[in-house]
Amino acid sequence: MKRNSRLSSTLHILVHMAETQEHTLTSEQLAIFIHTNPVVVRRTIAGLRDAGIVTSSRGHGGGWQLGRAPEKISLAEISAALGETLLPFSTEPESPGCLVEQAVIAALDDFRVEAERLLAEKLSRITLADLAADFHRRYALIGVTSHAV
Amino acid sequence: MKRNSRLSSTLHILVHMAETQEHTLTSEQLAIFIHTNPVVVRRTIAGLRDAGIVTSSRGHGGGWQLGRAPEKISLAEISAALGETLLPFSTEPESPGCLVEQAVIAALDDFRVEAERLLAEKLSRITLADLAADFHRRYALIGVTSHAV
DNA sequence: GTTTCATGTAACTAAGTTAGTTACGAGTGG
DNA sequence: CCACTCGTAACTAACTTAGTTACATGAAAC
Numbered sequence: 001m002k003r004n005s006r007l008s009s010t011l012h013i014l015v016h017m018a019e020t021q022e023h024t025l026t027s028e029q030l031a032i033f034i035h036t037n038p039v040v041v042r043r044t045i046a047g048l049r050d051a052g053i054v055t056s057s058r059g060h061g062g063g064w065q066l067g068r069a070p071e072k073i074s075l076a077e078i079s080a081a082l083g084e085t086l087l088p089f090s091t092e093p094e095s096p097g098c099l100v101e102q103a104v105i106a107a108l109d110d111f112r113v114e115a116e117r118l119l120a121e122k123l124s125r126i127t128l129a130d131l132a133a134d135f136h137r138r139y140a141l142i143g144v145t146s147h148a149v
Numbered sequence: 150m151k152r153n154s155r156l157s158s159t160l161h162i163l164v165h166m167a168e169t170q171e172h173t174l175t176s177e178q179l180a181i182f183i184h185t186n187p188v189v190v191r192r193t194i195a196g197l198r199d200a201g202i203v204t205s206s207r208g209h210g211g212g213w214q215l216g217r218a219p220e221k222i223s224l225a226e227i228s229a230a231l232g233e234t235l236l237p238f239s240t241e242p243e244s245p246g247c248l249v250e251q252a253v254i255a256a257l258d259d260f261r262v263e264a265e266r267l268l269a270e271k272l273s274r275i276t277l278a279d280l281a282a283d284f285h286r287r288y289a290l291i292g293v294t295s296h297a298v
Numbered sequence: 299g300t301t302t303c304a305t306g307t308a309a310c311t312a313a314g315t316t317a318g319t320t321a322c323g324a325g326t327g328g
Numbered sequence: 329c330c331a332c333t334c335g336t337a338a339c340t341a342a343c344t345t346a347g348t349t350a351c352a353t354g355a356a357a358c
Contacts, residue, residue, distance in 0.1 A: 015252065015253060042334065058334045063333070095184065122264065
């Protein structure tokens with residue numbers, strides 16, 4: 001797992017979970033998908049459990065499952081549950097009282113609020129089901145190609 | 150200078166430069182504005198020079214100046230010249246051949262391309278002159294307040 | 299031409315962030 | 329009880345970036 005790939009790694013995991021909704025997947029199995037280890041997986045998706053996106057159970061037969069249908073899980077929720085910031089820059093005052101800085105921060109904050117609203121809106125239109133459907137399309141295509149070749 | 154505040158720090162510097170277009174400002178003077186040191190300033194805005202946003206000159210009376218009128222300098226250009234990424238997440242394949250991952254990456258890349266276009270468009274509409282004007286508004290307001298009180 | 303002032307840049311240090319790892323506690327079901 | 333699994337704390341390693349030091353280069357003043 002590389003830096004700042006938490007969103008894509010998590011989506012990878014979640015689509016696999018969408019593909020096996022009938023049974024649970026352990027942290028260990030999920031870790032294999034994204035080439036990391038079970039503790040990192042638990043830590044990463046702990047926030048998703050709190051948001052109801054996934055559920056976890058302990059003991060024999062325990063593991064992880066989607067908390068609701070993939071159609072009802074948007075990328076916006078996932079991103080928010082991961083605690084990811086959509087915009088990377090900060091605007092904390094460093095020279096309190098400097099009017100130039102205040103003007104800069106005001107402009108950037110306006111931009112950020114608007115931008116985050118836009119991005120969240122876009123992400124809210126993409127669901128896990130969409131990703132799963134695209135996966136199925138690719139899977140079918142490979143099958144056809146295999147037959148053809 | 151804190152983490153990821155390069156954009157706001159740079160804007161801070163640039164607005165100060167817009168306010169003193171008649172003469173140059175040294176790295177040392179600029180460093181004081183953002184509470185850091187001259188080398189960090191030079192390193193940070195080196196990219197802006199390459200982009201023509203600022204010019205630098207050495208020796209006696211040397212220093213930094215805007216490369217063109219503040220009306221002609223947009224935040225989009227500044228952000229690009231700083232090498233800042235507008236979106237923080239990466240989508241590098243980590244499991245080549247995994248169709249689930251391919252579907253995830255395709256979706257995120259589509260989103261990113263569209264999002265970056267949107268954000269760049271928004272930033273291109275804000276110029277240094279806008280920030281300077283807002284600064285003047287704030288300055289005038291303080292003046293009025295001072296008279297009133 | 300020497301001195302002074304300024305940028306350009308390399309090299310190193312310190313601090314902060316995050317993934318990875320180890321270890322162990324706490325539920326859960328056979 | 330035992331095997332399995334998550335929950336979580338604590339530590340390590342790698343990486344990133346701001347800060348710093350040092351020095352070369354260039355330009356103006358004298």
